[in-house]
Amino acid sequence: MLPGEDKMKVFKKYLKIWLKLTILAFSIDLSNRFTATLAITGKLIRFLFFLGFLFLLVGRTETLAGYDFYQVVFFFLTFNLIDILVQFFLRGVYHFRGLIVSGDFDLILVKPINPLFRSLFQRTDVYDLMTLIALVVYMIIFVAGSNLTVTPLGVILYLVLMISSFIIGLAFHIGFLAVGILTTEIENVVWIYRDLSGMGRIPIDVYREPLRTFLTIVIPIAVIVTFPAKALMGLLSWQWVLFSFVISGLFLFLSLRFWRYALTQYSSASS
Amino acid sequence: MPKYFQVIKITFQEYFVYRLNFVLWRFRSFVQLLVLYFLWSALIPQGTTLFGYDQAKILTYILGTSIVRSFILSSRSVDAAGEIASGTLANFLLRPINYLKYWFSKDIADKILNLFFSIIGIFLILILLRPPIIIQNNLTIIIFTVIAVALGIVLYFFLSFLLSMIAFWTPENIWPPRFLSMIIIEFLAGSLFPLDILPVGVFKALKLLPFTYLLFFPLNVYLGKLTTQEIFTGILISLFWIVVFWQLAKALFRLGLRNYAAWGR
Secondary structure: OOOOOOHHHHHHHHHHHHHHHHHHHHHHHOOOHHHHHHHHHHHHHHHHHHHHHHHHHHHHHOEEOOEEHHHHHHHHHHHHHHHHHHHHHHHHHHHHHHHHHHOOHHHHHOOOOOHHHHHHOOOOOHHHHHHHHHHHHHHHHHHHOOOOOOOHHHHHHHHHHHHHHHHHHHHHHHHHHHHHHHHOOOHHHHHHHHHHHHHHHOOHHHOOOOHHHHHHHHOOHHHHHHHHHHHHOOOOOHHHHHHHHHHHHHHHHHHHHHHHHHHHHOOOOOO | OHHHHHHHHHHHHHHOOOHHHHHHHHHHHHHHHHHHHHHHHHHOOOOOEEOOEEHHHHHHHHHHHHHHHHHHOOOOOHHHHHHHHHOOHHHHHOOOOOHHHHHHHHHHHHHHHHHHHHHHHHHHHHHHHOOOOOOOOOHHHHHHHHHHHHHHHHHHHHHHHHHHHHHHOOOOOOHHHHHHHHHHHHHHHOOOOOHHHOOHHHHHHHOOOOHHHOOHHHHHHHOOOOOHHHHHHHHHHHHHHHHHHHHHHHHHHHHHHHHOOOOOO
């Protein structure tokens, strides 16, 4: 942002850019309806397969780490919600390596747009938007028909903690971009994160120590997935809510520092 | 034959061009293994059973699946789709090389590397976490397991090659068909959980499909859960599907070539 520039004006400018990029992504991804249908079907089937597995599992054990069937499924739905949200907005990170290896990142650096914004949001995942809509509808139906006690405070905390989760996800993705600049490697790092975050499909309480602490503080999967779900169910103390904000702020701060450092090391390979 | 041996050698060299990429790829496989290990250790603590599996059986299944999957469900032939889409295939059509054999040679290199690093991964887990696992010492069962794995490798190669042929018709978007197929294949092969925990009717139907013979069947043979008759039936069904996919892959390749215009070349 330039000195003296109106913040609201800047926000509107970037919103406009994001909308333009999103419309372009829509045009590309929906150009072939057959493959678009296959991609969306794949995402839905993957979701249904694991949901079916949970039905089988909790149907047999009745509880998992003290959580009943509805609670276990709600943890899984929350995992999917945050996972899809992050990917819907930040799919561009998966395309970043191409920019670095080809040297096309230079073209982003010389434009009057924040390069971090452009790198993060260069591609919106249309397929994820479709699954996101389906998921939210299913979540509402599921919660309405479940035995979960939902209070207005629970819902507010859930939404606020989801923002906190998104910030942690964002921080990780900024870190991946920085790693991409420093090493030209990004895909496997992203997938390692996604494999680890997959552990949040079931409540983190299921795992033993010290793994549970690792998943709360080092790679805070618990904060990203388990905390919002627990908050909605009224099972999260205010100390952990506070912890969630502190850790998301800390991760974002560190990732931005890392990004700035990585930019100073960029050597414009291949251009 | 020597030319295909050269393909194997070159594939090895390709892997080590981007060394960090290679290291992280292997590290990722190790992380995947750990995630599954922790998940199932938590779901079935020691001294309990679930779906007829105690912890030793399920961990043997999961860790075994990880090894078997690393050289059955990993096939470089996925890249054939990219070559068709980019037009690079034209280079191969002009050379005295069999495209199927070329990709099978690349697969051999891939599987040797995968096997080597998977064993290291399992070895690390055995040393660090000391999980209770079943070591099979019946030589006949071990021989049948090797046969089942070999059949799984060939079966998946033709299946994967067949999927890559779709690129002849959708060159602009080759990822979605592969993505959808892999989700179905991985699940129905038993990579998430043993298939015999499913309802009996579903499980019986799955046994007629090819996917069961990629992971679940070899692992069940290893665990000694099958009778000799069941093993032979499984081998026959695998052979049937191998022939089906082999013929389909060849037919689709020929058909695709008629549609191929070497775009971008």
